[in-house]
Amino acid sequence: MGKRACARPQCDIPISHIFYSTSVNAFCQAEITAISNALLQVDHLEGLKVVFDVNNQSVILTLKSNIYTSKTALSCRNQLASFSHRNNVTVIWVPGHSGIFGNEQADLLANTGSAHDFYGPEPALPISTSIIKQGIKEWINESKELYWRNIKYANHTKTFIKELDINFDAPLICLERSMIRNILAVITGHGPL
DSSP states (O other), rough: OOOEEEEBBBSSSSEEEEEEEESSSHHHHHHHHHHHHHHHTTTTOOSSSEEEEEOHHHHHHHHHHOOSSSSSHHHHHHHHHHHHHEEEEEEEEEEETOHHHHHHHHHHHHHHHHHHHOOOOSOSOOOOOOHHHHHHHHHHHHHEEEEEOOOOOHHHHHHHHOSSHHHHHHHHHHHHHHHHHHHHHHHHSSOOO
């Protein structure tokens, strides 16, 4: 089970959309997708006054930005711009759980939806670039650590350097092999110095 986001704009047409947020994608992205799909439902209409009450400030900051790393956010921003040429659209921040009718309805729908398991292919939403980069970095660090623990040689060095430290080994990588050997000899007290 994951979190869900719900977009329910205040207008005369009852619309709402719920999207599943897994552990690998940001809840912000689920809310942006919900707004985007709510806009799709009313895209053919004109002359509406639509207010999106959003209780996640990162959604508003993302949609206001001029630089996009998420195709989902850029697509939603373009939809908002296109829809606002024919309608009066406002996206405002509201504090969560503060008794605002539209926001309370959205929370009720999101809570009702999150009580059920998600059925369908994962991920339900695109995975952001930062999540992918973080996953790769974690995998690399875990692989280095596993390699360090399982090598059959360097037992003396391993007694002094128990685990890999990214802050320690990152600057060493830029050095020549002979210089790295000398630094490790000084640290471990084992070498030609």
